[in-house]
Amino acid sequence: xxxxxxxxxxxxxxxxxxxxxxxxxxxxxxxxxxxxxxxxxxxxxxxxxxxxxxxxxxxxxxxxxxxxxxxxxxxxxxxxxxxxxxxxxxxxxxxxxxxxxxxxxxxxxxxxxxxxxxxxxxxxxxxxxxxxxxxxxxxxxxxxxxxxxxxxxxxxxxxxxxxxxxxxxxxxxxxxxxxxxxxxxxxxxxxxxxxxxxxxxxxxxxxxxxxxxxxxxxxxxxxxxxxxxxxxxxxxxxxxxxxxxxxxxxxxxxxxxxxxxxxxxxxxxxxxxxxxxxxxxxxxxxxxxxxxxxxxxxxxxxxxxxxxxxxxxxxxxxxxxxxxxxxxxxxxxxxxxxxxxxxxxxxxxxxxxxxxxxxxxxxxxxxxxxxxxxxxxxxxxxxxxxxxxxxxxxxxxxxxxxxxxxxxxxxxxxxxxxxxxxxxxxxxxxxxxxxxxxxxxxxxxxxxxxxxxxxxxxxxxxxxxxxxxxxxxxxxxxxx
Amino acid sequence: xxxxxxxxxxxxxxxxxxxxxxxxxxxxxxxxxxxxxxxxxxxxxxxxxxxxxxxxxxxxxxxxxxxxxxxxxxxxxxxxxxxxxxxxxxxxxxxxxxxxxxxxxxxxxxxxxxxxxxxxxxxxxxxxxxxxxxxxxxxxxxxxxxxxxxxxxxxxxxxxxxxxxxxxxxxxxxxxxxxxxxxxxxxxxxxxxxxxxxxxxxxxxxxxxxxxxxxxxxxxxxxxxxxxxxxxxxxxxxxxxxxxxxxxxxxxxxxxxxxxxxxxxxxxxxxxxxxxxxxxxxxxxxxxxxxxxxxxxxxxxxxxxxxxxxxxxxxxxxxxxxxxxxxxxxxxxxxx
Numbered sequence: 001x002x003x004x005x006x007x008x009x010x011x012x013x014x015x016x017x018x019x020x021x022x023x024x025x026x027x028x029x030x031x032x033x034x035x036x037x038x039x040x041x042x043x044x045x046x047x048x049x050x051x052x053x054x055x056x057x058x059x060x061x062x063x064x065x066x067x068x069x070x071x072x073x074x075x076x077x078x079x080x081x082x083x084x085x086x087x088x089x090x091x092x093x094x095x096x097x098x099x100x101x102x103x104x105x106x107x108x109x110x111x112x113x114x115x116x117x118x119x120x121x122x123x124x125x126x127x128x129x130x131x132x133x134x135x136x137x138x139x140x141x142x143x144x145x146x147x148x149x150x151x152x153x154x155x156x157x158x159x160x161x162x163x164x165x166x167x168x169x170x171x172x173x174x175x176x177x178x179x180x181x182x183x184x185x186x187x188x189x190x191x192x193x194x195x196x197x198x199x200x201x202x203x204x205x206x207x208x209x210x211x212x213x214x215x216x217x218x219x220x221x222x223x224x225x226x227x228x229x230x231x232x233x234x235x236x237x238x239x240x241x242x243x244x245x246x247x248x249x250x251x252x253x254x255x256x257x258x259x260x261x262x263x264x265x266x267x268x269x270x271x272x273x274x275x276x277x278x279x280x281x282x283x284x285x286x287x288x289x290x291x292x293x294x295x296x297x298x299x300x301x302x303x304x305x306x307x308x309x310x311x312x313x314x315x316x317x318x319x320x321x322x323x324x325x326x327x328x329x330x331x332x333x334x335x336x337x338x339x340x341x342x343x344x345x346x347x348x349x350x351x352x353x354x355x356x357x358x359x360x361x362x363x364x365x366x367x368x369x370x371x372x373x374x375x376x377x378x379x380x381x382x383x384x385x386x387x388x389x390x391x392x393x394x395x396x397x398x399x400x401x402x403x404x405x406x407x408x409x410x411x412x413x414x415x416x417x418x419x420x421x422x423x424x425x426x427x428x429x430x431x432x433x434x435x436x437x438x439x440x441x442x443x444x445x446x447x448x449x450x451x452x453x454x455x456x457x458x459x460x461x462x463x464x465x466x467x468x469x470x471x472x473x474x475x476x477x478x479x480x
Numbered sequence: 481x482x483x484x485x486x487x488x489x490x491x492x493x494x495x496x497x498x499x500x501x502x503x504x505x506x507x508x509x510x511x512x513x514x515x516x517x518x519x520x521x522x523x524x525x526x527x528x529x530x531x532x533x534x535x536x537x538x539x540x541x542x543x544x545x546x547x548x549x550x551x552x553x554x555x556x557x558x559x560x561x562x563x564x565x566x567x568x569x570x571x572x573x574x575x576x577x578x579x580x581x582x583x584x585x586x587x588x589x590x591x592x593x594x595x596x597x598x599x600x601x602x603x604x605x606x607x608x609x610x611x612x613x614x615x616x617x618x619x620x621x622x623x624x625x626x627x628x629x630x631x632x633x634x635x636x637x638x639x640x641x642x643x644x645x646x647x648x649x650x651x652x653x654x655x656x657x658x659x660x661x662x663x664x665x666x667x668x669x670x671x672x673x674x675x676x677x678x679x680x681x682x683x684x685x686x687x688x689x690x691x692x693x694x695x696x697x698x699x700x701x702x703x704x705x706x707x708x709x710x711x712x713x714x715x716x717x718x719x720x721x722x723x724x725x726x727x728x729x730x731x732x733x734x735x736x737x738x739x740x741x742x743x744x745x746x747x748x749x750x751x752x753x754x755x756x757x758x759x760x761x762x763x764x765x766x767x768x769x770x771x772x773x774x775x776x777x778x779x780x781x782x783x784x785x786x787x788x789x790x791x792x793x794x795x796x797x798x799x800x801x802x803x804x805x806x807x808x809x810x811x812x813x814x815x816x
Contacts (some may be wrong), residue, residue, distance in 0.1 A: 031488045031489070032489060034489070048688065087522065092521055092522065092529065092532070093529060093532045093533035093535075093537070094521070094532065094536055094775075094779070095537040098531075100533045100536065100537070101536070103537075104536065104540045104541070105540070106535045107537075107541065108540050108541060108543070108544040111544040111545065111548065111682050112547060112548060113548075114548070114680075114681060114682050114688075115548040115551050115552065115681040116551065116614075117683070118613075118622050118623060120615055287751065370620075371619070371620030371621045371622075371674040371675075372620070372621065372622050372623045373614065373618075373619070373620040373621070373622035373674075374620040374674075375680065375681070379682065379688065382682070404533065404537050405533075407533070408529055408530050408533035408534070408700050409530070410528045411529045411533065412527060412530055415522045415525075415527040415529055416526075416527035416528070418522065418527070419522065419523060419526070420527075421525045433497065436493070436494065437490055437494060440487045440488050440489040440490035440493055441487050441490040442487060443487030443489050443490065444487055444488055444489070445486050445487050445488060446488055446811065446812070446813065447811065447812040450812040450813060450816065451809050451812065452487065454816075458795075
């Protein structure tokens with residue numbers, strides 16, 4: 001009978017209207033939740049729920065692009081943070097605590113002591129400034145090694161997060177598969193899974209591939225399988241402590257494994273390249289080592305310039321001068337790695353180490369304080385400091401610079417690297433913000449949801465009128 | 481259909497980001513306006529820290545050289561004064577010694593010899609010039625006196641004369657000359673200082689002011705030698721031989737007058753040093769001013785630009801606040 005059919009249709013319409021209202025209510029309630037994909041009631045022709053189902057709107061292309069930019073931004077920021085740390089450790093020349101400032105202060109103390117070599121105070125100032133300089137180099141070296149240790153810890157943290165999240169995504173895949181089999185709504189589970197994938201996309205840039213029955217597979221952009229059915233296990237053994245002698249090349253530091261297989265961590269071919277984890281490896285194994293190398297060259301140059309009988313005639317050939325490497329006496333250029341972290345003032349010259357300040361004037365090997373106004377050693381030391389020489393072990397065509405010049409050169413290199421890294425970080429962050437903005441624009445607009453709700457209200461009212469009208473007709477029939 | 485909506489998070493997120501960016505700008509401009517120095521010198525200089533390092537180094541060095549120059553100037557001034565004193569005393573003694581020795585009576589010779597002995601003491605005291613605890617005319621051995629005291633020198637001379645068995649004028653003068661010229665004589669027991677400072681005081685790049693003058697300078701030794709002849713007479717040399725006494729005093733007086741040229745040359749050398757130092761100090765001052773200006777230009781935030789940027793950012797931020805307040809009131813939910 002057609003009246004029954006009309007009643008049935010109207011009831012279905014009421015059902016659709018109330019389900020739509022429910023979906024809209026859900027959308028409005030989650031208007032401020034990140035990672036919530038807008039739901040819509042759509043006709044899907046499936047038998048359950050009267051041929052209607054909830055569809056979750058996600059722009060997959062935009063999402064994966066934004067995830068790549070997340071990774072790039074995180075990588076650039078990691079690198080910029082290290083470069084800034086190095087620049088701060090070296091310090092700007094107008095800061096008396098900077099390496100350049102300490103070199104100039106030491107040189108100035110020598111100049112002033114040459115005017116009053118008989119003044120214990122002036123010689124004491126030379127000793128103090130020399131100690132400051134050694135201390136400054138040691139502090140800068142420590143800052144570089146701290147940066148490497150921070151990178152090592154960041155890798156360990158990221159690997160732990162990665163493994164944990166991959167396992168959770170694997171469980172989420174299983175839940176979605178089960179919900180689909182039972183014909184339940186999976187949108188909330190998909191929201192959750194998307195948020196989890198977002199969490200690791202900063203660590204490793206990845207590609208999400210849809211698999212059957214609602215599952216997703218995750219591949220790194222470098223080509224490693226992170227999750228396909230089963231989650232891979234990324235392995236990393238962090239070192240407890242790092243100093244200049246602890247390196248990857250020396251075998252004291254570890255790389256990454258995936259499911260027990262060693263994978264490369266270097267920039268161009270690493271399987272987990274492009275994200276924060278690769279940037280941390282670059283800091284630990286490349287940028288950090290290079291920075292230490294430059295500091296070592298500066299410290300070594302300082303030691304070698306003063307270990308010269310032409311500077312201090314009381315020195316035996318090959319003996320250490322005003323600056324020493326406590327790990328090797330006399331200084332051994334072959335064991336210069338990490339010397340910036342050890343460099344110290346010769347004990348004979350350092351009143352705090354039981355030395356005598358008059359040796360700055362008379363020479364380290366002098367038996368007696370000698371003539372108190374003799375300035376030659378002080379003048380020669382200053383000359384050694386400003387003499388233009390290439391860095392130790394520099395190749396042909398290397399710049400010939402004073403000690404201060406080498407420090408300024410090192411600072412300029414670090415500063416330029418920092419600006420470069422920051423420019424890259426700014427660029428990737430702008431891109432990331434833009435994509436996030438686009439993503440949000442496709443998110444919940446409460447005005448639009450409320451407009452839809454007005455339509456639903458009308459729709460509901462119309463269907464209710466139909467029910468009422470059919471009911472009236474049936475009443476009429478009954479009265480006959 | 482999607483293109484029709486604009487997610488709530490998009491507009492609020494956008495405004496939050498704009499607010500944060502404007503606030504960052506505001507704090508940077510505020511810092512530049514209040515300190516007058518750019519907020520990030522590295523960025524301002526494009527990462528090239530060379531010029532700044534060079535200027536900082538050069539400025540610090542110039543300050544040190546200027547301090548050294550001040551020390552050196554006061555030393556040279558002290559030496560000039562001392563040389564003036566020696567010259568004045570030597571000329572006055574020379575005149576009276578010649579007068580008494582050539583024309584005067586034995587009593588006058590005795591008076592002048594006693595006077596000369598006093599002048600000998602004063603000249604030695606003057607040449608043992610100290611500035612603070614530093615002896616200026618003792619070369620590098622600045623911690624002790626430059627010359628032994630008068631009694632020691634005269635005693636050594638008397639011994640030398642006795643050892644030579646000198647009795648006549650020529651023999652005595654010869655013995656005195658020999659003692660002053662002898663490294664084992666005056667060089668050891670008269671002059672107690674060290675070698676003249678070949679190095680010296682750095683006062684500018686490549687400019688090291690040497691201080692070569694010591695109390696052992698030939699002109700000063702000659703003055704001492706001449707005065708010693710008179711002082712020896714006072715000490716009893718040739719007692720009872722008025723003619724020899726008068727001749728010795730006259731000989732000393734002539735040597736003093738003849739030594740004037742040497743003393744003038746020494747004073748001129750010190751004067752020239754001082755002029756050179758003044759010239760270098762002026763150059764340092766000019767260079768320091770120029771470098772200071774260059775350094776300021778390198779780090780300076782243009783106050784006008786910084787202040788107008790601050791005002792502009794402030795206006796922008798206020799506009800953003802107004803818009804945020806307006807937009808958050810605009811919602812269909814309020815109209816329904």
